[in-house]
Amino acid sequence: MSCSIAxxxxxxxxxDRLLFLARWLRNPRAIASITPSGSALAALITREIDRGPVLxxxxxxxxxxxxxxxxxxxxxxxxxVERDAPLAVRLSQRWxxxxxxxxxxxxxxxxxxxxxxxxxLGLLNMPVPTVEAxxxxxxxxxxxxxxxxxxxxGRRCSVGDATxxxxxxxxxxxxxxxxxxxxxxxxxxxxxxxxxx
Ligand SMILES: C[S@@+](CC[C@H](N)C(=O)[O-])C[C@H]1O[C@@H](n2cnc3c(N)ncnc32)[C@H](O)[C@@H]1O
Numbered sequence: 001m002s003c004s005i006a007x008x009x010x011x012x013x014x015x016d017r018l019l020f021l022a023r024w025l026r027n028p029r030a031i032a033s034i035t036p037s038g039s040a041l042a043a044l045i046t047r048e049i050d051r052g053p054v055l056x057x058x059x060x061x062x063x064x065x066x067x068x069x070x071x072x073x074x075x076x077x078x079x080x081v082e083r084d085a086p087l088a089v090r091l092s093q094r095w096x097x098x099x100x101x102x103x104x105x106x107x108x109x110x111x112x113x114x115x116x117x118x119x120x121l122g123l124l125n126m127p128v129p130t131v132e133a134x135x136x137x138x139x140x141x142x143x144x145x146x147x148x149x150x151x152x153x154g155r156r157c158s159v160g161d162a163t164x165x166x167x168x169x170x171x172x173x174x175x176x177x178x179x180x181x182x183x184x185x186x187x188x189x190x191x192x193x194x195x196x197x
Contacts, residue, residue, distance in 0.1 A: 020033075020036050020061055021035070023084050030083070030125070031084070032121070032125050035181060038181065041063075041180040042063055042064045042067035044175050045067075045118055045151055046070075048116075048174065049068065049071050049115075050071060052073040052077030053073075053077040053115060054073050054115065054118060055110075055117040055118070055141065056080045056119075058082060058105060058120040059081065059082045061091070062090075075097040075098050079110055079112055079114070080100045081101045083105070088101075105121060114143065115142075116147055119134075119138075119150040120151070121134065124154070132163055135159070135169070135189070147189065148190075149174065150189065152184065153185075157171040157187040168192050168193070169191060
């Protein structure tokens with residue numbers, strides 16, 4: 001289901017944080033954080049992306065969107081997948097030219113072939129089969145050579161070695177930022193056959 005609800009005024013960041021907190025109170029496991037990601041994490045997770053279209057999974061309030069636009073990605077080349085309906089409505093209000101899909105990241109309908117994926121999902125809170133279904137769905141929609149960027153509050157990649165082996169993926173650490181609450185590490189997943197060196 002795509003959201004196309006128009007709104008005359010963009011929401012303010014404080015409103016975003018309050019909405020995010022309210023949604024976390026209703027469903028802490030799925031929202032996975034009490035506050036949206038900060039701008040330092042947004043810059044880190046998008047820093048290798050230089051072309052669209054870009055898929056974002058678990059967009060929340062769209063904290064990564066300004067960083068993607070700064071990287072030169074056009075708003076209309078963004079597809080934002082967010083399962084929580086109030087957050088999806090907020091995204092479509094804030095980013096009317098992006099495609100907002102209020103759906104599960106493992107099952108969304110879209111025919112775009114993406115140049116990159118950015119993942120804001122709390123993968124550590126999900127069962128392994130769900131994580132694998134999400135990764136399969138994303139890589140099936142990604143162009144050859146495209147990368148999947150995720151962040152975790154731990155130091156290890158939130159996609160385990162067994163899953164990487166089963167899906168024939170490799171993980172590379174992109175970097176860590178201390179200027180996020182909590183500090184976060186970004187990893188890049190790639191198809192093994194495409195990893196050079
Ligand atoms: C940690 S938050 C990240 C939000 C975003 N990066 C931000 O800072 O605003 C995770 C988001 O993923 C969404 N989510 C959780 N499970 C999902 C699923 N299976 N499919 C799509 N979205 C999901 C939650 O509703 C939440 O908005």
